[in-house]
Amino acid sequence: AQKVTQAQTEISVVEKEDVTLDCVYETRDTTYYLFWYKQPPSGELVFLIRRNSFDEQNEISGRYSWNFQKSTSSFNFTITASQVVDSAVYFCALRDLKGGYQKVTFGIGTKLQVIP
Amino acid sequence: ETGVTQSPTHLIKTRGQQVTLRCSSQSGHNTVSWYQQALGQGPQFIFQYYREEENGRGNFPPRFSGLQFPNYSSELNVNALELDDSALYLCASSLLVGGGAYNEQFFGPGTRLTVL
Numbered sequence: 001a002q003k004v005t006q007a008q009t010e011i012s013v014v015e016k017e018d019v020t021l022d023c024v025y026e027t028r029d030t031t032y033y034l035f036w037y038k039q040p041p042s043g044e045l046v047f048l049i050r051r052n053s054f055d056e057q058n059e060i061s062g063r064y065s066w067n068f069q070k071s072t073s074s075f076n077f078t079i080t081a082s083q084v085v086d087s088a089v090y091f092c093a094l095r096d097l098k099g100g101y102q103k104v105t106f107g108i109g110t111k112l113q114v115i116p
Numbered sequence: 117e118t119g120v121t122q123s124p125t126h127l128i129k130t131r132g133q134q135v136t137l138r139c140s141s142q143s144g145h146n147t148v149s150w151y152q153q154a155l156g157q158g159p160q161f162i163f164q165y166y167r168e169e170e171n172g173r174g175n176f177p178p179r180f181s182g183l184q185f186p187n188y189s190s191e192l193n194v195n196a197l198e199l200d201d202s203a204l205y206l207c208a209s210s211l212l213v214g215g216g217a218y219n220e221q222f223f224g225p226g227t228r229l230t231v232l
Contacts, residue, residue, distance in 0.1 A: 004158075037223075043204055045159070045223035091158055102149070102210070103172055104221065106158030 002027050004094050006107035013082050014115050021077040021110045023092030029053075034068065034075045035093040039109070045091070051075065082114045119143060120209050120224035128230045129197050137192040137227045141209030148190040149221060150182060151206040159206055165190055166212055194229075202231045 003026040013019045025034065036048040049059065051068050059066050063080045079086055089109045095102050119142035129135050141148050147166045151159035161174035165184035179195040188209070194201055205228075208221035 035220075042225065043206075043228070044225040045206065045208075047220050047222060050220055093158075102147075102164065102221070103161045103174065104149075104151075104159075105161070108156075108158050 002094050002096065002103075002105040004092050004105055004107035006092055006110050008110045009108065010111045010113070012113045012115060015084060016081050018078060018080050019082050019112065021079075021090050021092075021112070023075045023077065023107060025073050025075065025092070025094045027094060027096060029096045031097065033095040035091075035095065035104070036066065036075075036077050037091045037093060037106075039089045039091060041088070048077075079112075082112075084114050084116055087112060087114045120207060120222050122205075122207050122224040122227050124227060125225070126228045126230075128232065130232050131197055131199060133197050133231075134193065134195045135197060135229060137194075137205050137207075137229070139190045139192070139207030139209075139224055141188045141190070141207075142222050145209035145211050145222075146188055147210045147212050148184055148188065149208045149210070150190070150192045151208065152176070152201075153204040153206060153226070154200075155203070162192070197231045199231050202229060204228050 005024045032053045034051045038046040049066055056068050065078045067076045089111045091109045092107045093104050095104045121140045123138045149164040150162040153159040162176050163170050164172040168184045181193045183191045204226045206226045207224045210221045211219050
């Protein structure tokens with residue numbers, strides 16, 4: 001069975017600090033996709049990144065970076081120089097392609113509060 | 117904005133009633149998925165529709181049903197509402213391309229359902 005664990009339920013940082021959100025996943029599949037989504041108070045899930053299981057190259061997008069390590073089944077997300085606008089709930093998610101449909105399994109989410 | 121819209125934004129029903137939630141997918145997308153997000157939890161996959169047929173389902177009872185229309189918009193119907201059905205219901209659209217591959221899911225703003 002698939003499982004996504006986000007052990008940090010809430011994190012508070014002071015503006016301009018760096019913060020890393022942890023994600024550990026479990027799957028028996030060799031082909032899968034990993035995602036991060038941001039959910040601001042408005043409720044809409046905003047797509048941040050997709051990674052497939054064959055691509056372990058880390059990625060940087062502005063202040064955001066992602067560290068995918070297959071050996072430890074982790075897909076961590078770092079925000080550099082955090083800003084108040086980064087305050088939101090962040091979800092890590094896992095998708096396999098069994099059965100020909102895309103069932104996405106989400107973690108419980110990490111609520112990030114950036115204090116001015 | 118993702119181009120995925122949902123209606124209504126909020127809804128209050130009483131236990132035992134039936135409810136219909138609506139979703140318009142992003143232009144060019146042919147697949148719609150529905151998720152239930154209880155307070156403080158990650159979204160849970162309900163089902164997915166492709167070409168007007170359900171092609172995948174999560175662990176939800178049959179009183180959760182859906183439709184997809186030729187224009188790829190979708191409805192989620194829930195019969196015999198229970199208190200635990202109170203949640204944010206999210207719709208996501210994506211494009212199924214050749215070979216069973218999907219691109220990213222884009223989520224709508226959700227419908228918040230309260231069952232009294």
